[in-house]
Amino acid sequence: xxxxxxxxxRVQFALTIMFHYLFPPxxxxxxxxxxxxxxxxxxxxxARYHAMTKFWTGIFAVNFAMGVATGVVMEFxxxxxxxxxxxxxxxxxxxxxxxxxxFAFFLESGxxxxxxxxxxRVSKRMHFFATLMxxxxxxxxxxxxxxANSWQQTPAGYHLVEHDGVVRAEIVDFWAVVFNPSxxxxxxxxxxxxxxxxxxxxxxxxxxxxxxxxxxxxxxxSFTIALVFGAISSLAIGASGHFQAKTVxxxxxxxxxxxxxxxxxxxxxxxxxxxxxxxxxRLNYAVAVPGGLSFLVHEDFNAxxxxxxxxxxxxxxxxxxVFQTYHVMVGLGAAFIGLTLLGLFFLWRGTLFQKRWLMLxxxxxxxxxxxANQAGWVSAEAGRQPFVVYPKVSWTEDNPPRPxxxxxxGDIFLKTxxxxxxxxxxxxxxxxxxxxxxxxxxxxxxxxxVYVLNSKIHHGPEEVDKPxxxxxKPGDLVEAAARLANPAGFSLTETHRxxxxxxxxxx
Amino acid sequence: xxxxxxxxxxxxAILGALLTGYAVLDGFDLGVGILHLCVRKxxxxxxxxxxxxPLWDGNEVWLVVFxxxxxxxxxxxxxxxxxxxxxxxxxVLVALIFxxxxxxxxxxxxWPLWRTFWDAAFCAASTLATFLFGxxxxxxxxxxxxxxxxxxxxxPGFFDLFGWYPTTIGLFAVATFAMHGSIYLYLKxxxxxxxxxxxxxxxxxxxFLILYIVSTIFTMTxxxxxxxxxxxxxxxxxxxxxxxxxxxxxxxxxxxxKPFYAFISSSCTIAAFTFLFGMTxxxxxxxxTVDPSYDLTLAKSASSETTLWIMACVALLGMPFVLTYTATxxxxxxxxxxxxxxxx
Numbered sequence: 071x072x073x074x075x076x077x078x079x080r081v082q083f084a085l086t087i088m089f090h091y092l093f094p095p096x097x098x099x100x101x102x103x104x105x106x107x108x109x110x111x112x113x114x115x116x117a118r119y120h121a122m123t124k125f126w127t128g129i130f131a132v133n134f135a136m137g138v139a140t141g142v143v144m145e146f147x148x149x150x151x152x153x154x155x156x157x158x159x160x161x162x163x164x165x166x167x168x169x170x171x172x173f174a175f176f177l178e179s180g181x182x183x184x185x186x187x188x189x190x191r192v193s194k195r196m197h198f199f200a201t202l203m204x205x206x207x208x209x210x211x212x213x214x215x216x217x218a219n220s221w222q223q224t225p226a227g228y229h230l231v232e233h234d235g236v237v238r239a240e241i242v243d244f245w246a247v248v249f250n251p252s253x254x255x256x257x258x259x260x261x262x263x264x265x266x267x268x269x270x271x272x273x274x275x276x277x278x279x280x281x282x283x284x285x286x287x288x289x290x291x292s293f294t295i296a297l298v299f300g301a302i303s304s305l306a307i308g309a310s311g312h313f314q315a316k317t318v319x320x321x322x323x324x325x326x327x328x329x330x331x332x333x334x335x336x337x338x339x340x341x342x343x344x345x346x347x348x349x350x351x352r353l354n355y356a357v358a359v360p361g362g363l364s365f366l367v368h369e370d371f372n373a374x375x376x377x378x379x380x381x382x383x384x385x386x387x388x389x390x391x392v393f394q395t396y397h398v399m400v401g402l403g404a405a406f407i408g409l410t411l412l413g414l415f416f417l418w419r420g421t422l423f424q425k426r427w428l429m430l431x432x433x434x435x436x437x438x439x440x441x442a443n444q445a446g447w448v449s450a451e452a453g454r455q456p457f458v459v460y461p462k463v464s465w466t467e468d469n470p471p472r473p474x475x476x477x478x479x480g481d482i483f484l485k486t487x488x489x490x491x492x493x494x495x496x497x498x499x500x501x502x503x504x505x506x507x508x509x510x511x512x513x514x515x516x517x518x519x520v521y522v523l524n525s526k527i528h529h530g531p532e533e534v535d536k537p538x539x540x541x542x543k544p545g546d547l548v549e550a551a552a553r554l555a556n557p558a559g560f561s562l563t564e565t566h567r568x569x570x571x572x573x574x575x576x577x
Numbered sequence: 578x579x580x581x582x583x584x585x586x587x588x589x590a591i592l593g594a595l596l597t598g599y600a601v602l603d604g605f606d607l608g609v610g611i612l613h614l615c616v617r618k619x620x621x622x623x624x625x626x627x628x629x630x631p632l633w634d635g636n637e638v639w640l641v642v643f644x645x646x647x648x649x650x651x652x653x654x655x656x657x658x659x660x661x662x663x664x665x666x667x668x669v670l671v672a673l674i675f676x677x678x679x680x681x682x683x684x685x686x687x688w689p690l691w692r693t694f695w696d697a698a699f700c701a702a703s704t705l706a707t708f709l710f711g712x713x714x715x716x717x718x719x720x721x722x723x724x725x726x727x728x729x730x731x732x733p734g735f736f737d738l739f740g741w742y743p744t745t746i747g748l749f750a751v752a753t754f755a756m757h758g759s760i761y762l763y764l765k766x767x768x769x770x771x772x773x774x775x776x777x778x779x780x781x782x783x784x785f786l787i788l789y790i791v792s793t794i795f796t797m798t799x800x801x802x803x804x805x806x807x808x809x810x811x812x813x814x815x816x817x818x819x820x821x822x823x824x825x826x827x828x829x830x831x832x833x834x835k836p837f838y839a840f841i842s843s844s845c846t847i848a849a850f851t852f853l854f855g856m857t858x859x860x861x862x863x864x865x866t867v868d869p870s871y872d873l874t875l876a877k878s879a880s881s882e883t884t885l886w887i888m889a890c891v892a893l894l895g896m897p898f899v900l901t902y903t904a905t906x907x908x909x910x911x912x913x914x915x916x917x918x919x920x921x
Binding site for chain 1: 630631632634635637638640641642644645646647648649650651652653655656657658659660661663664666667669670671673674675677678680681682685686726727728729730731732877880881883884887888891892895896898899902903906909910917918919920
């Protein structure tokens with residue numbers, strides 16, 4: 071890439087979208103868990119579920135604000151840096167974005183008010199409804215942006231029209247745009263990835279409390295809910311990934327070949343590790359299951375899968391980047407399944423919370439879903455290159471069928487390089503300026519966010535008074551007496567180190 | 578071969594409605610931010626932030642939907658304007674980022690330095706965002722260097738973006754939102770603080786009035802082509818007259834101790850300004866200072882008719898829900914600010 075503005079604009083987009091993507095998945099995952107917890111509160115009346123929901127809401131609010139702040143940037147960025155792309159696909163991509171705003175953003179941002187600030191102002195039912203609406207809004211938001219992004223990968227429901235010498239795509243069939251070949255698979259996958267992040271996030275903090283022997287009741291309950299949620303999501307995402315890959319095999323065969331490091335057409339191995347070498351056209355140091363990819367795509371270990379050799383080099387993506395990020399994601403996905411199933415096993419045995427080594431693993435494991443979500447997206451979007459709107463792929467009548475990217479005049483596709491804003495208007499100095507600005511601002515925000523998160527975790531959830539145990543044993547009587555006379559937070563049975571830090575005075 | 582004029586005008590009107598919604602709603606959020614450093618005590622600063630705490634996020638969505646709607650309905654205008662205004666829009670983004678996160682972060686620590694930093698950020702960001710919005714509007718009224726290819730012929734330089742006219746409109750926007758915010762604060766505060774806010778209402782109204790007169794004269798003398806367009810639509814002068822009445826009603830309502838009536842009047846004033854801004858552009862989305870034939874008309878910049886109809890369905894389906902639950906949420910948070918356990 072010799073064009074500095076192109077490289078800079080791509081770097082800026084990568085930077086802004088990857089930073090943004092730290093936050094919405096947690097909103098989606100944590101929001102869903104909050105619905106579960108508050109639902110349990112409504113059903114059981116147990117105040118501890120109420121305290122749980124309140125604690126996670128505090129973290130949710132900060133995360134949500136970061137998501138909003140970094141999200142507005144994305145909407146503007148399509149226009150500021152990618153004006154030609156905006157003109158080409160505005161009918162379609164812009165419509166999905168506008169729908170996202172009208173149906174989802176208003177809903178989640180509006181009801182967020184009641185969720186975060188309305189605990190004392192509305193009934194329990196109304197508050198639960200607000201939590202539900204925020205969660206639904208966050209998922210519905212994902213729906214529209216995934217529809218838009220999927221349309222870039224597998225365009226449908228459009229026709230190309232020329233106005234004043236400029237070609238653009240216009241909607242022909244709205245439902246075909248919405249249900250384009252890849253959107254539903256990708257949506258499922260993204261939302262499950264968010265659920266996994268939410269689950270591991272809750273488990274991480276809960277495991278931390280277990281290790282520090284604080285808020286044990288809260289920690290165990292939160293952990294258990296999140297563990298079940300995470301296990302189901304981890305298993306489901308494996309299946310969802312498989313179906314998604316089958317679609318990619320049919321609609322974006324060059325991307326599949328890059329994901330798997332498959333250079334030569336023929337029976338394809340499923341590589342577990344490797345280092346792709348595009349110069350030589352082979353995968354070095356490969357550890358692979360022979361015929362594995364052929365089996366996954368065609369249910370036949372000997373079936374032929376098109377390699378990158380079917381396509382001219384100028385439409386190859388950056389194979390090493392696509393390959394490695396994809397394998398990071400899949401590897402982590404397998405680890406999530408293993409870890410959550412292990413956790414479920416010990417939960418069933420009743421020994422989960424005594425296994426301190428496993429609790430420590432779960433504390434650290436939250437990094438996994440963050441990494442997996444980002445790696446998956448890098449792989450998907452870098453695999454789309456060099457296109458910003460991917461060409462249709464047709465298959466010949468041969469045996470085995472050969473793919474052909476349709477890139478004639480009148481076919482829909484747009485190369486990323488051709489999507490840039492006019493260079494006279496947006497030059498490299500401006501883009502460098504905005505990259506520096508975002509880097510500085512985002513670095514500051516990231517530091518503050520981690521700091522505030524850490525602070526909230528240390529503060530912990532509010533303790534809910536439990537009724538004293540019905541017992542006459544001496545130790546229990548002391549405990550009972552201590553808890554009854556506990557207005558100022560002293561305890562006759564817990565040492566100072568066990569107590570949560572004194573509440574920061576709010577008034 | 579292009580969409581029928583009706584659906585395009587419908588979308589121009591929807592954009593106007595969205596922009597009006599944003600200006601009226603986030604107008605008081607930004608106004609509260611502009612006034613934030615006028616109070617010194619921590620407790621009072623908390624009151625100010627919590628007056629908009631539950632509402633600012635939902636209000637900001639109006640801007641996001643406005644942006645999405647321009648993208649969907651008039652993509653060529655979206656592309657030309659957003660790339661042409663690259664640097665100001667980047668600055669707006671930073672301002673909006675800090676406006677939002679400063680409220681979230683401020684209360685999380687007790688240290689004076691931490692709180693002062695986020696207070697200053699909140700005020701500076703709100704002021705900067707408002708000023709930039711006004712400057713962009715000023716530039717649009719004045720006309721932009723739009724070339725034959727539908728893009729600006731060059732990216733506007735600093736003195737183009739912040740020349741006398743756009744800067745005046747920028748300052749006018751700050752005064753307007755400050756006034757609007759102070760009336761909102763008067764409705765939401767009580768006791769000694771509210772008495773002080775009463776004084777702010779008068780001060781901000783005075784500054785607003787002066788800048789209104791200056792801006793109006795400036796607009797009518799240096800941007801004659803935009804005003805001459807009003808000749809084609811003489812009924813627009815009725816809006817101007819109604820606006821003057823609304824503006825006059827603000828001090829009247831304040832002195833009659835009917836602050837809600839004053840708030841309605843300042844909302845109507847903002848709505849009128851947005852409407853008039855739209856009319857200076859109509860039937861264009863962007864007016865070219867290079868050559869009138871390069872104007873980006875509604876017809877030239879609009880999406881296909883199918884898209885506009887689909888989007889109309891989306892809007893007609895979605896917006897009634899939005900208005901209903903937004904009104905409900907405002908009602909839940911009615912009354913004076915109560916700083917409690919869950920506040921900022």
